[in-house]
Amino acid sequence: MPIEYSNHEVQSRWGRPARYSFAKRAGGNEELAILLPGQGYTLDAPLLHYAERAALEAGCDVLGVEYGFQSNRSSIVSGDFPAIVDEVAGALERLAPPDQYKRCVFIGKSMGTAILCEVSERLVLPVKNHIFLTPLRATISFIRQAENAIVIVGDRDPLFGAADVEQISGFPNVKLEVVAGGDHSLEIEGDITASLDILHRVTHLCKTFCDSLL
Numbered sequence: 001m002p003i004e005y006s007n008h009e010v011q012s013r014w015g016r017p018a019r020y021s022f023a024k025r026a027g028g029n030e031e032l033a034i035l036l037p038g039q040g041y042t043l044d045a046p047l048l049h050y051a052e053r054a055a056l057e058a059g060c061d062v063l064g065v066e067y068g069f070q071s072n073r074s075s076i077v078s079g080d081f082p083a084i085v086d087e088v089a090g091a092l093e094r095l096a097p098p099d100q101y102k103r104c105v106f107i108g109k110s111m112g113t114a115i116l117c118e119v120s121e122r123l124v125l126p127v128k129n130h131i132f133l134t135p136l137r138a139t140i141s142f143i144r145q146a147e148n149a150i151v152i153v154g155d156r157d158p159l160f161g162a163a164d165v166e167q168i169s170g171f172p173n174v175k176l177e178v179v180a181g182g183d184h185s186l187e188i189e190g191d192i193t194a195s196l197d198i199l200h201r202v203t204h205l206c207k208t209f210c211d212s213l214l
Contacts, residue, residue: 002026003056010091012068013083019071020091021064023056031213032101033060034092034127036112036119038134042070047133047186050203051107058210060105063096065112085118098124103213105129107206110136110159110184117142131209133202134184135160143168150175150209152202154182177205 004024009017021043033055037043043052043064055062068087069076076084096104104127108116113135120127128147132139134157143149144167151168153160155178168174179198181188186202187195 008091008095010066010068010087012071012087014068014072014074016072018066018068018087018091020066020095021062022095023052023062025059025061029059029061030102031058031060031210032096032104032125033062033210034096034104034106035062035064036088036106036108036115037065037067037070038110038112039076041109041112041185042066045109045185046199047202048107048109050199051131051133051206054203054207055105055107055210058207059214060210061101063092065091081114085115085122088115089119089122092119092123092125096125098126102126103129105131105210105213107131107133108135109133113139129209129213131206134186137164140164140167143174144171146173148173150177150205152177152179152186152205154179154184154186156181157184159184175209177201 004026006022008020010020012018035048037048052062104125106116106127113132117139130146130149132151134153169176179186186198
């Protein structure tokens with residue numbers, strides 16, 4: 001079934017509109033993946049680019065989020081977080097109405113995992129599945145309560161250390177993948193071959209997770 005690609009402008013307090021990308025199968029679909037990037041890790045960065053490809057191959061429509069501050073190349077502070085969440089939640093309510101999809105998965109990277117937690121509590125969308133790529137420590141309580149989640153983190157990630165990994169290990173609802181030598185970008189500094197191997201592994205994990213939704 002052919003895939004239709006479109007872009008949608010979302011008004012932002014930071015100035016120029018953000019642009020959300022949407023890949024939809026012609027004729028309708030029941031599965032949707034929503035990509036939530038990191039603060040400086042945008043949709044075209046490797047992990048999210050291939051997560052999108054994996055979700056599409058698994059049969060999902062894919063909605064990619066761009067934050068208003070990213071569109072405007074603006075810096076942010078911690079006090080801006082509620083406004084970012086409001087912007088994303090409002091956009092998703094408009095672009096992905098709850099009667100359109102039966103199954104949804106959030107795919108968040110870094111700051112996007114924190115936004116994922118907040119937004120999923122506010123939406124009527126049936127979001128019960130979550131992929132956490134290099135999550136932030138603040139998401140631990142949400143991860144432990146999630147109905148179905150996979151967490152992929154490097155063991156050299158300064159934002160999610162061994163003690164954090166221990167807190168979410170052993171829960172039947174959480175599949176945990178710890179990448180040896182992986183940093184916050186799930187790369188190994190100075191070893192491009194090993195970094196590409198990690199990217200291949202993460203892409204496969206995302207594809208398998210999205211496949212399980214069908």
